[in-house]
Amino acid sequence: MPVDIEQIENFLDIAIPESELLQMDSSRRITGPGMIWDKRGALIDIFVSGFEKGAVVETWRPIVQKLLSDLNWQASEITSRVFEDGVTLVISAPADLLYSAVFVIETSWHLTANQLLDQSPRDYDVLLADLREVIEMESNPALIQLLQAADNRNIDILSDDDLVSLGHGEGSQTWGVNELPVPEAVNWDRLHNLPVALITGTNGKSTSVRLATAVGEAAGLVSGSTSTDYVKLGKDILDYGDYSGPGGARMLLRDKRLELAFLEVARGGILRRGLPLFQARAALVTNIAADHLGQYGVNTVDALAQAKFAVARAVAEDGVLVLNADDPLVVENGLRFQRAICWFSLSADNKLVRESLAQKTACCWLDGEHIRYHGGSGEELVLLVADIPITMNGAALFNVQNAMGVIGLGKAMGLGNEAIVKGLTEFTASPDDNPGRCNEFIVHGARVFVDFAHNPHAIAAMSQLLENLPARKKYLLISHAGDRTDEEITELTSGALGFQPDEVVIAELEDYLRGRELGEVPDLIAKECGRRGIDPSGITRMRSPGKGVEHILGSLEAGDVALLLALSDRDRIFELIAATQD
DSSP: OOOOHHHHHTTOOOOOOOOSSEEEEEEEEEOSOOSSOSOOEEEEEEEESSSOHHHHHHHHHHHHHHHHHHTTOTTOOEEEEEETTEEEEEEEOOTTOHHHHHHHHHHHHHHHHHHHTTOOOOOHHHHHHHHHHHHHHHOOHHHHHHHHHHHHTTOOEEEOSSEEEESSGGGOEEEETTSOOOGGGSOGGGOOOOOEEEEESSSSHHHHHHHHHHHHHHTTOOEEEEOSSEEEETTEEEEESOOOSHHHHHHHHTOTTOSEEEEEOOHHHHHHHOOSOSOEEEEEEOOOOOOSOSBTTBOSHHHHHHHHTHHHHTEEEEEEEEEETTOHHHHHHHTTSOSEEEEEESOTTOHHHHHHHHHTOOEEEEETTEEEEEOSSSEEEEEEGGGSGGGTTTTOHHHHHHHHHHHHHHHHTTOOHHHHHHHHHHOOSSTTTSTTSSEEEEETTEEEEEEOOOSHHHHHHHHHHHHTSOOSSEEEEEOOOTTSOHHHHHHHHHHHGGGOOSEEEEEOOGGGOTTOOTTHHHHHHHHHHHHTTOOGGGEEEESSHHHHHHHHHHHOOTTOEEEEEOSSOHHHHHHHHHHHHO
């Protein structure tokens, strides 16, 4: 029977008890490796305030186990995660029954919550019958047969509501979910996985994806990438938008022109759906710092690190993790996985670099004015930092780290030295190559930097870069979205003021008030400026980032430096700068 996803989605409405003591946050399908494990299935997040969280989990376990047994889902596994204000309950499920798995876990919670609250649940036999009906509707035995045959051959299978594909790119084939062949009818000889890299971290993801793609293109391969800006294949933009989740990855990996892929992986996609593949060649983790905490039970930087390291679960057993040896959370989490590791560091004295050299395993490090890569058998690559434009002669240390990560990634993907050097030395900090990431312009003899930095770690890095630049006068354009807390806005502002600007231009983000009043966020920014010693005469308010940029560009003189933190109106800002340069 053809699978009708829309009918399945709307088939059941599990009545979840409402209580301030136990509140369901969300339930969702998990389509691949995620924060908790590497299995497909479903999970549910519960806020708990009136019970011991461990007791909630222990009440749920026998209930869900009985439910799974009664449904003949004996192969399904269960697990859980306790976080600061709640619990996450998880079950594994067959790949063709993920919507059903959501109904199963919601039903298990319906029964659990009613028991904990001493309320009466719906009739168990009726619940069971409803679940069996939806399972029968969704069941797709052809998908399971194809999945097993692909697993036996170590070929990735990508599936969604509409399509199923085997292999990657030029080694792939795609069918409609209701038009799947039997395994014997598949031409397995032409199917294979491509070198695919997953790139995650708090900052540097997009820059690393773009830089790595430039290396792939320098190798003469049709290279593709996904990011928060677009899906790109060669010179073609397949679509604009935030494609740092599994949807963008599937779009790219199903394009038969593709020969090499670099996928940006953001926290949100990992937590909402998991990763879309199981056979990546390598993964790069740039760094871990506080950003977007308080969602999906991820309330701490430690938990964020665990979420980011879902990428390690999607790397093939013979794949490579490329990890920042200077970041304690990256080190701690990276050592938990049984994968080959290429460490990179800004110091040759880093313990993990020294150990790698002694053990003859891959590593990359900064040695004065040079980046050195050691592949295990000996030193394989030496590159002058000044020859890599985005490092700004080494002043932009965050981009030195990004360059080292990409060197390690390129090596893990089997790319040669010539391509790596060509890619790194020809990739620039221009809006064409790396829009919104440390873009530098010369305007009226002044240096103007545009960056999308939006968390304390990234803003502090940009401020540190400008802090040591000689300047007649320094300008800062700053704005924040209204969904940040007062404390976060203050912290972000403080970090931006680190390079001691002479004039701060505060822009209102009218389209990003997100519950606040006009002027409320600028007031918080101005208050922190005053606390940091900025004279009121050095604070200017503008009604939009575009107007703020116009003001700064009209004030610049030779020898000045300006940092434009462009959270919105980025294209308009580039247009204004280009017009001024003309």
